[in-house]
Amino acid sequence: MKKKILVIDDDLNIRDYLVSLFNDNGYDAYVAGDVKEGFNVAKKNKPDLITLDIELPGEWGPRFYRQLSQDPELKNIPVIVISGLSGHQYAVVNAVASFTKPFDRDELLKIVKETLI
């Protein structure tokens, strides 16, 4: 069965890019544009990995991570931070990795692959 990745980002271009990147590499991708939607999609689809933007409309990415880590069903889902903000590397403490936009797709895919073994 294909592994599922949830992309949380409010930038449509990034979202489309990541979705096609993940689809082309054999993953199922879901999308959400903010923290609330992200949480609902995560609850419904139980993704195997989440990519998370930091600056989102309304609540920010670290808040999403807090909610996620407090949910017994979702707390172990690995999170990769992908953000354009400087200094975001440690904004989500238990993230698997952090990427700054623009990022190296091969590097991202490598980490996704390693994480989803």
Add this chain to the structure above:
Amino acid sequence: MGFDMFKKILFATSATGASDHAARVAFNIARSYQSHLNIFHVMGIPSRGYSQVVVDVKTKEHVDVDEDYLAWVTEDIKTYYEKYLDESLDYSIDVAVGLPAREILRQAKNLKPDLILLGGSTGDEDESVYKKSSVGSTLQKVAKSANCPVLVVNRPAASFWGGLSNIVFGTDFSKTSDKAFDFAIKVAKALDCELSVFHALDITALHAGKMLSQDEIEQQIRESLRKIRARYEPRLKELKGYSMDVWEGIPFIEIVKYARDKHADLLIMAHHSRRAVSEDIRLGGNVEQVIVRAGCPVISINK
């Protein structure tokens, strides 16, 4: 939102990249709580005595300060923060010349803010003018002497602020800590936050030379927890949620770890002003260490 604890905020900034993460928090707080934000910039240090020639903090050039130059700097700051400034934000900009800590404290004395907000010591180059010309850091001096709570955002990671819901209060059971607790509980109550009271049992300094057994450590943890209960719990019960914990270790490390574990948005601690200002913030006291390392903004209260 009717919240009058941060009605007036003094945001001391270099208006350079070094203050960017503090700026993110400053503008976010001002907007969330409809505060008046005074953007205050100490633009340079007189190069000789009371000379009007100063070393500009941003450009590091020697400049003559006159009305025109001050107006130009004010305009420059406005441009720097353009993306944050709009009609809905109540703000003012002031520029001063002198030693940063002294000028910030002077401005605080005049303005009587509810909160002073400072960027951290990032050690990058645009701070070098400050560093060269003052003993110790601006941050330490302001935190030590200010008459109001001082909020510091040091690491960029501490600046991803999405509002307040979890506050951690670190106590050492001192009188100043009790003051800091009063402040913490007021904020927690006004903003409907959960408050976690934490004490770090210092197993390094107190018992130097003697290794405590785990039974002894856990006995002391129990005693500290009883102390927290007796001292703080009656008032904690007024909040929607609270917790009380004691961990053993190196205090500043444990506090930073605890705040991370609790996903804290804000850490509140007492600053012990009776202690001397140390030359280097990295060798400073426990609070300084927490300020430097925390993954969220830290408010220190000294009196």
